[in-house]
Amino acid sequence: MIIVPEREIANLMTREAAFVAVEQVFAAMAAQDAYNFPVIREAIGHEDALYGFKGGFDRAGKTLGLKAGGYWPNNLDKHQIINHQSTVFLFDPDTGKAKAMVGGNLLTALRTAAASSVSIKHLARKDARVIGMIGAGHQATFQLRAALEQRQFEKVIGWNFHPEMLPNLEKVADEAGLPFQAVDLNGLRDADVLISITSSFEAILQADQVSPGTHIACMGTDTKGKQEVDPALLTRATVFSDEVAQSISIGEAQHAIAMELITEHDITQIGAVINGTHPGRTSDDQITLFDGTGVGLQDLAVAASVVDLAVANGVAIEVDF
Ligand code: NAD
DSSP states (O other), X not given: OEEEOHHHHHHHOOHHHHHHXXXXXXXXHHTTSEEEOXXXXXXXXXXXXXXXXXXXXXXXXXXXXXXXXXXXXXXHHHHSSOSEEEEEEEEOTTTOOEEEEEEOHHHHHHHHHHHHHHHHHHHSOTTOOEEEEEOOSHHHHHHHHHHTTTSOOOEEEEEOSSGGGTHHHHHHHHHTTOOEEEOOGGGGGXXXXXXXXXXXXXXXXXXXXXXXXXXXXXXXXXSTTOEEEOTTHHHHEEEEESOHHHHHHTSTHHHHHHTTSSOGGGEEEHHHHHTTSSOOOOSTTOEEEEEOOOOHHHHHHHHHHHHHHHHHTTOOEEOOO
């Protein structure tokens, strides 16, 4: 069995490798070569922790396994380690034998950033020049950095519930040599591409605050009850997701579905666009919305990729198991 510890991930995994892994697995899901197992998430009644498993099988990529982990809110104060903790376990699909154990913390951030980037590649207008961010926390910086690689962006604009966090976005824009402007929610109408990545439980962005032709990736809503945008936006937009089942239950679409504004048949798996079986964006004034809920197969795909990189670079730890 191969072990790739968390400390090695930053040296091995690149945004490009994460992008390729996630794009391939989204394509495999739409081709029905890969599927996610039902998600388990439990409040374990200890340390206020939420613990769970996300798993799946990708027949095309021969990747079988799960990500185990969750959220320990007291970690930082009590143990000086981050509150989100996860580990990916991979198994040989031919034998069931354990194949690899991989640190999952940085990989989660990279695979989430790759998902909105894949959506921008396939759904945003080619002439998109202004990118708008809603959210300025840990994950927002990953989303922005990866997104900037997808189009010739000339400006970053951003809004956050806690404005004092906006310098996090400005720093990423600076690194890319782009100007940053803090805006109010109406100011987000200037964006050609929007990414929302907050832990909000109510709609932040209203349907009329999005201009025709915009692509929006809604990435923060990954649990029942969370919400980032006005459900009416999903009726104005053509809606795509990583996985329809998650989108309607724990994703941004859960609210428009509950209000009967759309049905699950109005949502297309992004993999269908990647595979060319769905046209994706068909006009310059269409709004496209990607509901990125985060699927287990994304975690397995980036973990498998980093195992290959660890072996190639001679840093994989091999143990008899
Ligand atoms: P973080 O704690 O670093 O940042 C939280 C962000 O949400 C900040 O911008 C904060 O200002 C904002 N926020 C907090 N309370 C708010 C409120 N009441 N209204 C509006 N905004 C509010 O967290 P993070 O690591 O950046 O994660 C952000 C979100 O992304 C979380 O909800 C997390 O669960 C989700 N997430 C999704 C995926 C996925 O695959 N879709 C993966 C990882 C994280």
